[in-house]
Amino acid sequence: MAEESFLTDDFLGQLISVGEVDILVGVPTHNNAKTIRSIVETIQAGIVTFFPRERAAIINADGGSRDGTPELVVRAAIGDAKPGSKLYALRTLPSISTQYASSPANGTALRTILAAAELLRAKACAVISPESTHLTADWLTALLRPVYTETFDLVLPTYRRHRFDGILLTNLLYPMTRALYGLKIREPYALQFAFSGRLGSQFLAQNPWHEETARAGSEIQFTLAAIGGEYRIGQSFLGTKQHVERHSADLVPAMRQTVGALFSSMEPNFSSWDTKTGSQPIPTAGTEAEFTLEPLRVNRKRLREMFSTGVAELEPVFQSILSTSTLAELQSIARLEEVRFHYPADLWAKTVYEFAAAYHKSVISRDHIIQALAPLFRGRALTFLMENRNGSAADVENNIESLCLEFERMKPYLLEIWNGGE
Amino acid sequence: MPLEQDVLWYKRAIIYQAHVRTFHDSNGDGVGDFPGLDQKLDYLEELGIDTIWLMPFFPSPLRDDGYDIADYYSVHSSYGTLEDFKGFLDSAHKRRIRVIIEMVLNHTSDQHPWFQQSRSSQENPRRDWYVWSSTDTRYPEAGINFLDTELSNWAWDPVSKSYYWHRFFSHQPDLNYDNPAVREEMWTVMKFWLAMGVDGFRLDAVPFLVERDGTNCENLPETHAILKEFRRRLDEQFPGKMLLAEANQWPADLRPYFADGNEFHMAFHFPLMPRMFMGVKLEDRKPITEILQQTPEIPPSCQWCVFLRNHDELTLEMVTDIERDYMNDSYAQDKTMRLNRGIRRRLAPLLDNDRRRIELMNGMLMSLPGTPIIYYGDEIGMGDNINLGDRNGVRTPMQWSGGWNSGFSVAEPEKLYAPLIQDPVYGYAAVNVFSQKKTQHSLLNWMGRLIAVRKTTRAFGSGTIEFLYPANHRILAYVRQLGDEKILVVNNLSNAAQAVELDLRRYKGNILIEMFGKNIFPRVGEAPYLLTLGPYNFLWFRLRRV
Numbered sequence: 001m002a003e004e005s006f007l008t009d010d011f012l013g014q015l016i017s018v019g020e021v022d023i024l025v026g027v028p029t030h031n032n033a034k035t036i037r038s039i040v041e042t043i044q045a046g047i048v049t050f051f052p053r054e055r056a057a058i059i060n061a062d063g064g065s066r067d068g069t070p071e072l073v074v075r076a077a078i079g080d081a082k083p084g085s086k087l088y089a090l091r092t093l094p095s096i097s098t099q100y101a102s103s104p105a106n107g108t109a110l111r112t113i114l115a116a117a118e119l120l121r122a123k124a125c126a127v128i129s130p131e132s133t134h135l136t137a138d139w140l141t142a143l144l145r146p147v148y149t150e151t152f153d154l155v156l157p158t159y160r161r162h163r164f165d166g167i168l169l170t171n172l173l174y175p176m177t178r179a180l181y182g183l184k185i186r187e188p189y190a191l192q193f194a195f196s197g198r199l200g201s202q203f204l205a206q207n208p209w210h211e212e213t214a215r216a217g218s219e220i221q222f223t224l225a226a227i228g229g230e231y232r233i234g235q236s237f238l239g240t241k242q243h244v245e246r247h248s249a250d251l252v253p254a255m256r257q258t259v260g261a262l263f264s265s266m267e268p269n270f271s272s273w274d275t276k277t278g279s280q281p282i283p284t285a286g287t288e289a290e291f292t293l294e295p296l297r298v299n300r301k302r303l304r305e306m307f308s309t310g311v312a313e314l315e316p317v318f319q320s321i322l323s324t325s326t327l328a329e330l331q332s333i334a335r336l337e338e339v340r341f342h343y344p345a346d347l348w349a350k351t352v353y354e355f356a357a358a359y360h361k362s363v364i365s366r367d368h369i370i371q372a373l374a375p376l377f378r379g380r381a382l383t384f385l386m387e388n389r390n391g392s393a394a395d396v397e398n399n400i401e402s403l404c405l406e407f408e409r410m411k412p413y414l415l416e417i418w419n420g421g422e
Numbered sequence: 423m424p425l426e427q428d429v430l431w432y433k434r435a436i437i438y439q440a441h442v443r444t445f446h447d448s449n450g451d452g453v454g455d456f457p458g459l460d461q462k463l464d465y466l467e468e469l470g471i472d473t474i475w476l477m478p479f480f481p482s483p484l485r486d487d488g489y490d491i492a493d494y495y496s497v498h499s500s501y502g503t504l505e506d507f508k509g510f511l512d513s514a515h516k517r518r519i520r521v522i523i524e525m526v527l528n529h530t531s532d533q534h535p536w537f538q539q540s541r542s543s544q545e546n547p548r549r550d551w552y553v554w555s556s557t558d559t560r561y562p563e564a565g566i567n568f569l570d571t572e573l574s575n576w577a578w579d580p581v582s583k584s585y586y587w588h589r590f591f592s593h594q595p596d597l598n599y600d601n602p603a604v605r606e607e608m609w610t611v612m613k614f615w616l617a618m619g620v621d622g623f624r625l626d627a628v629p630f631l632v633e634r635d636g637t638n639c640e641n642l643p644e645t646h647a648i649l650k651e652f653r654r655r656l657d658e659q660f661p662g663k664m665l666l667a668e669a670n671q672w673p674a675d676l677r678p679y680f681a682d683g684n685e686f687h688m689a690f691h692f693p694l695m696p697r698m699f700m701g702v703k704l705e706d707r708k709p710i711t712e713i714l715q716q717t718p719e720i721p722p723s724c725q726w727c728v729f730l731r732n733h734d735e736l737t738l739e740m741v742t743d744i745e746r747d748y749m750n751d752s753y754a755q756d757k758t759m760r761l762n763r764g765i766r767r768r769l770a771p772l773l774d775n776d777r778r779r780i781e782l783m784n785g786m787l788m789s790l791p792g793t794p795i796i797y798y799g800d801e802i803g804m805g806d807n808i809n810l811g812d813r814n815g816v817r818t819p820m821q822w823s824g825g826w827n828s829g830f831s832v833a834e835p836e837k838l839y840a841p842l843i844q845d846p847v848y849g850y851a852a853v854n855v856f857s858q859k860k861t862q863h864s865l866l867n868w869m870g871r872l873i874a875v876r877k878t879t880r881a882f883g884s885g886t887i888e889f890l891y892p893a894n895h896r897i898l899a900y901v902r903q904l905g906d907e908k909i910l911v912v913n914n915l916s917n918a919a920q921a922v923e924l925d926l927r928r929y930k931g932n933i934l935i936e937m938f939g940k941n942i943f944p945r946v947g948e949a950p951y952l953l954t955l956g957p958y959n960f961l962w963f964r965l966r967r968v
Contacts, residue, residue: 016921017893019705053748055705080711081891090744091706092895 006108007115011098015119018094022054023047023144024122026113029060030104032130033067039130040076040095041087046140048078048089051148057120058095061112063104069130070097106257107209107218114204122197124148127219129191134242142236142285143194152283153199153231156223158186159241160290163388163396164298166241167381168251170400173220173258176352179407180266181227182276186235186289189220189258199231217261224265228272237286252374260370263359274415278408291393303382304341308334310375317372321358323417326350333379343376343383345406351376352407353414360418425518425621425662431473432622432664432687433725434883435520436788436873437795438471439732441487442479442501443839445798445820447831452838454819454830456497456506460513462822465855467517469801469866470873474514475522475624475666477733479507483533483593487733487817489524489626490531490594494611500839511619520621522666527608528627529594537595541582551604552595553587553633564589564639570762589630589639599631599648609655616656622664622687625649628679629669641675650685657684664688666727670739673717683721691717691726691792693740696749698730698786699772700741702779702958703752705916707898709745711889714790725883726792730783731800734813735764736772758808768816770803775847777803778958781868782913785960788876789902789911791887801869802858805848810840818843823856875937875962881907890924897922897955901929901965908965910934914955923950934963 005012025043029036040058047056060073078085078093100112110127117125124147128135139157146152169189177188203225207218226233266273281288311318311334318327329347336342352373359369388396425431446458456479466474478488479501488498497507514521530537539548558576566572567590576585577592586595597604612623632644649665656663667679667689679686694717697709720726736753738746746763753772754765765772773779780803787794799820807815818840822829828842828850835842843849858864876882885904892899896916902909908929914920926932926946934943943963944951955961 013923014893017895019894019896019916019920020918052744053704079891079895080708080715080889088742088744089708090700090748091704092708094893094895 006100006111008098011096011112011116012119014096014098015116018057018096018120020055021057021120021122022124023051023056023148024059024113024117024120024125025056025140026059026061026110026116026125026127027073027130028063028104028106028109028113028127029065029069029073029130030063031065031067031069033065033069033072035133036069036072036130037076039128039132039135040073042135042137043128043140044076044078044085044087044089044093044095046137047093048087049137050141050145052090054148055091056093058093059113059116060095060097061109062097062099063109064099064102070099073097110218110222111204111207111209114200117197117200118204122200124194124196125200126194127192132192134240135192136239139192139238142238143192146234146236146285147194147196150234151196151232152194152234153196154223154226154233155194156185156187156190156233156235157192157238158235158284158287158289159238160292161241162294162296163291163391163393164296164385167384168254168258168377171348171380171384171403172352172377173262174400175349175404175407176262176356177220177223178279178404179411180273180276181224182273182279183227183233184279184281184288184404185223185227185233188223189261190223191219192238193219193222195222195226196231199226199229202229217257217264220258220261221265224269224272228269233282235282235284235288237284237288237290240292251377252371255370255374255377256367259373260366263356263370264366266356267360277411279404289397291396298385300382300385301338303378303385304338307343307375307379307382310372310378314372314375317364317368320363321369321372322351322354326354330376330379341379341382341386343379345403346410348380348383348403349407349410350413353410354417356414357417425515425520427662429662430723430884431520431662432666432793434877434880435473435793436471436876437473437475437522437727437793438466438469438798439475439477439729439795440798441477441733441817443477443488444817445830446822447833450832451500452831452833453500454839455500456502456510460506460510463510463513463517463519467519469870470877471796472518473520473522473621475795476524478524478526483531485531485593486591487813489526490529490533490591491526492531492533492535495614508618515619521619522622522624522664523615523620524626525608525612525615525623526626527597528630529588529590529596532593532595540595541579541586544582550601551598553598554582554584555587556584558585561587561633561635561637561639563637564633568762587633590627596630596633599645605648605651609652612652612656613659616660616663620663622666624666624668625686626668628667629671641669641671641678646678646681646685649679650681653685666690670737672740673713677718677720680720680724683723687723688725688727688793691728692737694726694790695729696736696738696741696745698783699736699753700745700749701898701915702773702783703748705896707895707913707915710786710898711891714887714889727795728787728790728792729795729797730787731767731769731772731797731816732795733797733817735761735766737762737764739763756808761813766806766808766813766815768804768806769797769800770848771805775803775805776958777865780865781872782915782958782960784869784872785911785962786898786913788872789882789900789909789960789962791885791902793883794876796869801866802855803848803853803865805843805845805853807841807843814840821850821854823854824851825856828854829856871938878937879907879909879964880904881909885909890926892922892924894920894922896920899924908932909937910963910965911960912953912955912963913960914958917957919954919956919959921952921954923952926951929965932965932967935966937962937964 062070077095078089146155443454445454448458480491481493482488540552629640632642633639664687667686670692697713700709819830858866881902881904885902888901890899898913929946932946
């Protein structure tokens with residue numbers, strides 16, 4: 001029986017027309033008509049400015065937009081058939097689009113981009129989020145240049161963030177990934193990154209692309225594949241990442257995509273992390289990370305309430321996930337007044353590791369495990385906010401560093417409970 | 423049809439550019455001459471060309487390969503006599519080959535008696551035949567053409583203690599076209615050669631004839647008025663003769679040289695040529711289609727002249743800075759290959775002696791709008807010698823055989839006007855007419871077939887062009903049409919095989935007949951027409967309704 005292709009004939013035809021490229025930029029979209037035009041124009045400016053002689057293409061993998069996003073991408077192509085681009089380009093710069101599904105799925109979008117990169121034999125590829133409203137042409141060279149000219153296989157971004165932006169990243173994803181794999185990767189779950197053709201091909205071939213990763217988490221899987229395959233990884237400072245206000249209801253889906261992916265990656269990558277101790281810096285162009293300190297309104301009371309309510313209401317769930325001592329400590333914290341509220345770093349690391357082990361053992365539904373972590377994360381976020389309320393950028397960085405060291409120190413405990421223990 | 427009755431001959435011509443000095447030496451003095459050229463007319467007739475454009479052959483100190491003329495009414499003694507020229511001209515016409523000669527209007531040699539008289543005193547009657555000034559600060563907006571050698575357009579003349587104007591080398595003073603006597607004298611020169619039978623002139627450096635304060639002294643209305651007057655007289659007294667403009671300008675700036683069909687018959691399309699090289703290097707049709715999109719319509723009786731290489735450097739005047747850098751890095755990494763704003767190399771070395779690319783470039787030359795010019799020696803893939811100064815590296819003796827002096831001359835090798843190309847790849851032992859004639863698939867024989875196929879249709883010379891824009895940008899495809907005759911041309915600019923889908927719905931029902939092998943291809947329908955082309959492959963199809 002003929003093997004089924006996940007690329008449509010129409011998309012394949014477009015790829016044949018594009019032909020071999022040196023640089024490929026993938027843009028996964030879903031209803032991004034408001035921003036996509038300026039995103040594509042900025043990408044074009046980056047290519048024309050920094051890679052004027054290279055063969056390049058923009059590939060849009062769309063998850064069923066109904067607002068005309070793919071048409072806007074295709075219309076923006078720089079060519080001779082419809083002259084009128086404001087940019088002067090030495091050569092044609094095609095931008096093509098394919099709709100991989102009627103609903104968005106990050107993993108399938110990435111898979112589509114990787115397949116296009118492989119078919120076009122791209123030497124260096126970048127993925128750019130359509131929501132990157134701070135995107136500048138410089139980002140393209142910052143991400144792609146190390147891959148294209150310096151033999152890096154994966155280049156991840158670092159940003160200037162608000163000190164309270166990305167708390168899930170600074171308090172869980174970064175410290176845990178760093179402790180597991182021994183590398184100081186600031187943005188293991190990046191929405192813009194660059195990679196070599198060989199890494200892309202290897203990931204495309206080896207990743208199982210099951211339903212779960214098709215939906216979410218493929219970006220972190222990609223990073224972990226690079227770590228596991230001992231590919232050359234670097235970081236590039238891109239500048240300011242805008243702070244995006246998130247509704248509290250967004251937290252669980254975000255945790256599913258990131259923490260869920262991180263936890264589920266631990267099983268297949270066990271041999272890559274079980275013996276690692278400490279952590280090493282990775283080559284970084286520009287500063288590792290910066291923080292801005294503008295005042296930000298945070299509803300601390302609500303965070304504490306959600307933590308306390310969660311600890312109380314989910315006690316039966318926690319009993320199957322957490323150790324007795326951890327649960328007792330959490331219950332004790334839940335009873336504290338707001339001014340004395342404190343969820344210490346060591347307890348937080350221990351909590352996360354116990355969740356990871358429970359996830360591994362599937363003590364209950366894995367999705368419930370992730371959901372149950374959400375209220376506890378809110379408690380940890382409250383502590384982080386209070387600890388850094390008046391701190392300088394350096395204080396924030398030191399606070400995160402201390403937490404990372406705590407995760408590293410506690411790693412033997414993770415190994416202890418991974419296959420046994422409590 | 424008798425030659426003189428075919429007044430639009432230049433639209434269908436295939437021009438061969440040659441220099442008497444470089445072609446064949448009949449008297450063994452080491453320099454090519456008219457009797458020698460005459461002896462090689464059979465070769466040119468066999469190749470299929472129907473027009474020869476000769477570089478300057480007039481008496482000259484030869485400090486600019488003859489573009490520094492010292493006498494407009496005679497032949498340089500090294501090349502023979504006026505009678506020899508007439509003999510050659512008659513022989514060419516007997517073979518239905520027309521002859522275009524150079525007319526250097528803008529300047530003379532500083533050795534020309536006119537200049538010698540002009541500089542001799544302020545009162546001399548010819549004083550006003552050149553552009554003199556007491557200062558070297560007039561016309562500051564005018565650019566310098568030969569940046570590598572000239573610092574100013576003014577040169578100090580110690581004899582007359584004044585500055586004289588020169589837009590090219592300082593030994594080439596510009597004539598003063600504000601002087602009616604100069605205009606009359608130059609028309610007399612043209613009449614002299616036209617009466618002898620020459621079929622047209624390539625008018626050299628025409629944008630620069632007149633100078634005016636506050637301008638860059640190029641393309642001025644006064645210049646156009648002078649050129650129109652020459653054309654009027656030409657049409658009146660010598661109908662069927664042709665004027666070709668050498669004006670290295672952007673297409674929109676060139677358009678006025680055609681006027682309403684009453685100035686030049688033809689003009690070189692300078693900006694197209696570097697973009698053909700760029701398109702092949704980039705593997706992208708964009709540079710080619712863009713410049714042709716910017717090329718204005720010209721009157722029906724007018725024509726562009728297109729070329730790949732000529733006796734000068736591959737000029738990069740009409741490109742952007744980014745494009746110039748790209749061209750230099752791609753085609754002239756060795757900086758000694760660069761001259762002024764160009765690259766002083768021949769076609770074959772520019773294309774790494776890649777037969778597929780040489781064929782593709784010639785295929786485009788023969789099928790894009792315009793009259794094609796083949797530079798002597800490029801039909802056999804001759805090389806160059808970048809160790810010779812100026813542009814002399816692309817003006818070495820024609821390579822006729824692998825024998826003594828490549829069959830160019832029986833002189834002692836040391837007496838040749840320039841050394842032969844002798845390297846193992848391009849040297850005359852490897853690249854010559856004799857051996858290529860004997861090889862069925864040689865470049866020379868392939869060029870002959872290409873020319874023959876081009877001549878089977880008038881659509882290439884006189885037809886319209888409509889670009890198809892297939893999604894595959896490595897494919898340059900267009901339809902040339904003249905009346906009911908339609909030719910589809912598909913060029914693969916890439917070094918890899920390509921698939922392309924062409925939208926040919928407006929030709930639905932036609933079959934495609936490949937013009938070289940005459941094979942039939944499937945009928946055009948509603949669906950996109952799928953073609954696959956090998957690396958640097960090109961296909962010409964006649965569209966025919968059956």
